[in-house]
Amino acid sequence: MKFIITQTLGAIKQLYNEAVTESVINIQETRKEFEGQVTIVVFPIVRFSKKSPEETANAIGEYLLKNVEQIIAFNVVKGFLNLTIADSYWINIFNNELLRDDFLRVKPNGQKVMVEYSSPNTNKPLHLGHVRNNLLGYAVAELLKADGFEVFKVNLVNDRGIHICKSMLAWEKWGNGETPESSGLKGDHLVGKYYVIFDKEYKKEIEVLKAEEKTEEDAKKNAPLIKAAQQMLLKWEAGDEAVIGLWKRMNGWVYEGFEITYKNLGVDFDKYYYESDTYLLGKDTVDEGLAKGVFFKKKDGSVWIDLTADGLDQKLVLRADGTSVYITQDLGTAQMKYDDFQMDQSIYVVGNEQDYHFKVLFLILEKLGKSWAKGLYHLSYGMVDLPSGKMKSREGTVVDADDLVAEMIETAKQKTETQGKISDFSAKEKTELYTNIGLGALKYFLLKVEPKKRLLFDPSESIDFQGNTGPFIQYTHARIKSLLSKAGYHPANSVAHDALIAIELDMIMLLAKYPEELSNAAKAFSPAFLANYLYELAKLFNKFYHEVPPIVKEENIDLKQHRLNICCLTADVLKAGTKILGINVPERM
């Protein structure tokens, strides 16, 4: 479409003797109700032409019609100049650009990006909120890969701290040596069970203390259980053998459980970091900041940074006793990650409750003069809420990740069986299909929404399989594959074919937009952009499929080849696009 801009600039020069910049030329797709494919909005040009919008549009239209061979007609509606491009132009684009092998091939851009996501705590199993994080992180990483980046996916596991000690303590007191093997429970669920037990017993103690006329705050602080957990954390930090042994054992169970969940979700990582290795980092950075005068020390010895000039607060970066706070280790970890990978950009996929934290973190690193600080980005996403409100692990009001995946697959199974189209599949093929469809529905459901928006999930209302859904796109792909095989399709690059019907033109124009849509989605770190495009494409294809007479029976060989090419490319784009979202499209369903 570049040539239209260039030619319009030429027209303005010729007609009005004005040299204007490209930004004046406002081009968009022509709306369905008007004739043409490309529309120039002429209002911005009026101040150069000094004529009415209609006159200006007509004059430019005449010029383009005379001077540009691909433009074969135009019409003017108010200030809009609608251009009709010759079919031969689109056919040429289709055959020589879209059908080339490299249309869907990744073009490396030489840049490196890190995507940190998942980052679970090891005291409880994953729930729906984590599922959103995982699917989003994975999809963004794949999106950036497809856009040409070299991508490193990393998982920073929060494997230490008071919350893990709570599970450990409860297991020690009430576990009777229960193991995943003895109980048949998945490791992460077993550990989570004791986290919940801890909370229940802890609450009981608080009630007892309150009955003894202690204040709530006081009771929370002094309950024997919490004291014991804190004691355990101190022992952990001191390297106490028994505590470390238990910690390793229980974390091991959790990792086994997580591996299964990750595998089921289809997410992966290039590198794991563990907070037990990184929690002491950052003190060098604090020294560096003091030396540079970015930080200052208070009388009690604690170290701070003053961000009030940037509209934020004063922020503690090191306690008076020299121990770290959360941001201390994040400063150090950021440095370590950069030293490990020297990436150009680093994306943190973390919920929006930490918006403030990351704002502060990035600002501090910038003030410390880190050249790489400008490449840091917090991909903030909204919480997943239930109709009853927030999910709370401790209170058991969570949608468990493993349960949810299993339910989705079961629903897919039922729906597929009802349709009865795959009776000849082997048991293994069936299982694979149900898994792909169930996960396709789940992933699309979570990814089609803008990351920053909060998401409402109603467990009583199952996720759809019809309409704007993953299975709809999967179905469209399967439908095309079936058609291609029935038609005995063989790829062939060009055919002698010179006129398009409206729906073919629409298909070609939409297919041509794929690279740009992909790149926009990558720039915005938004799988939702891609998801919406794929839905649109699938929808348009179904219309095409319905409107065009059966292609298999088409007798005009050229026309048949041409239409099958459209089908085949659509399937390829759907497959490539959904793969980025982590969705597998089946050959049949």
Added chain:
RNA sequence: GCAUCCAUAGCUCAGCUGGAUAGAGCAACGGUUUUCUAAACCGUAGGUCAUAGGUUCGAAUCCUAUUGGGUGUACCA
């Protein structure tokens, strides 16, 4: 209090850097199968784009204020 995000059809969501009469899906109602997969297609109905101002030839989109909701504002992570 301060900061920040969100508000579009009954419900769930699109609407790109401002452009023509605001679009999908679900739910409701009606239609389409002797034609390549009906998880599909076509149609009907459904809107004061939270409210009020402002900028502009033009605002769902940008700015300001107000209302309602989320989150944050810890020497927790």
